[in-house]
Amino acid sequence: MKEFNPENISLLTCKSRFDLWIQFINLKSVSEIAEIGVFRGLFASQILKNCLSINRYYMIDPWKKLKDWNKPLNIDNQTFEQCYLETLERTDFAKSRRIILRGKTTEVINQIDDESLDLIYIDGDHTLKGISIDLLNSYSKVKDGGYIAGDDFCVSIWQHKSNYEPTLIFPYAIYFAEAVGAHIYALPFNQFVIKKDIKKKDFKFINLSGDSRYNNSSLLKQFEIQLKNIEI
Numbered sequence: 001m002k003e004f005n006p007e008n009i010s011l012l013t014c015k016s017r018f019d020l021w022i023q024f025i026n027l028k029s030v031s032e033i034a035e036i037g038v039f040r041g042l043f044a045s046q047i048l049k050n051c052l053s054i055n056r057y058y059m060i061d062p063w064k065k066l067k068d069w070n071k072p073l074n075i076d077n078q079t080f081e082q083c084y085l086e087t088l089e090r091t092d093f094a095k096s097r098r099i100i101l102r103g104k105t106t107e108v109i110n111q112i113d114d115e116s117l118d119l120i121y122i123d124g125d126h127t128l129k130g131i132s133i134d135l136l137n138s139y140s141k142v143k144d145g146g147y148i149a150g151d152d153f154c155v156s157i158w159q160h161k162s163n164y165e166p167t168l169i170f171p172y173a174i175y176f177a178e179a180v181g182a183h184i185y186a187l188p189f190n191q192f193v194i195k196k197d198i199k200k201k202d203f204k205f206i207n208l209s210g211d212s213r214y215n216n217s218s219l220l221k222q223f224e225i226q227l228k229n230i231e232i
């Protein structure tokens, strides 16, 4: 894999998260990639179509209704089965490069060798439980010098209505980067990326998103705002 600094991505030319990761993967010549949370295979198909350096694309998703996931996308089993079939159809052109691991992260991720991935893209269960499990399990699967990235790095934890669990990718991913001693970048389109660097062990938060609200990674304000919105 070529050496690459995420700060070199020409973020201004990216029109979507798809553009951003296609550019990133092509610049890094990523070969081994995993995606946690695949749903209808939209991201996977775009990446496989536009990134020919990819030799192996692991797709992790249970494609089933989960009893412990309080998020709007936790739909019925029949619709999930359709999403699974859609994913197969959408990525059929790249079937020799895809490996489907059907199950929750904890159930299937150990089918991937430790330190084998150049990049893992986390877009599954976005709750505090989900992102803790996904980041911890992903870290050991990525090579030294590889990247852990993800979607829904939203400045507000109240991504959905307040009867759903909050989305804790932000700020939790920043806390995780500090715990392992890594650089973490906030990128446009609610994306983040952590660079695994075992030798350096240096924590730094680099905000390239253009949104200064990421610079405050405490939670108190977010709960205060939510409490004010509740009608008593």
Ligand SMILES: C[S@@+](CC[C@H](N)C(=O)[O-])C[C@H]1O[C@@H](n2cnc3c(N)ncnc32)[C@H](O)[C@@H]1O
Binding pocket: 035, 036, 037, 038, 039, 040, 041, 042, 043, 044, 060, 061, 062, 063, 064, 066, 069, 073, 103, 104, 105, 106, 123, 124, 125, 130
């Ligand atoms: C936002 S969608 C993924 C969208 C996809 N990454 C894209 O960009 O096209 C979230 C997916 O996460 C999956 N998911 C939820 N909990 C999960 C878990 N514990 N492990 C793996 N996947 C999970 C859901 O089944 C759902 O398909």
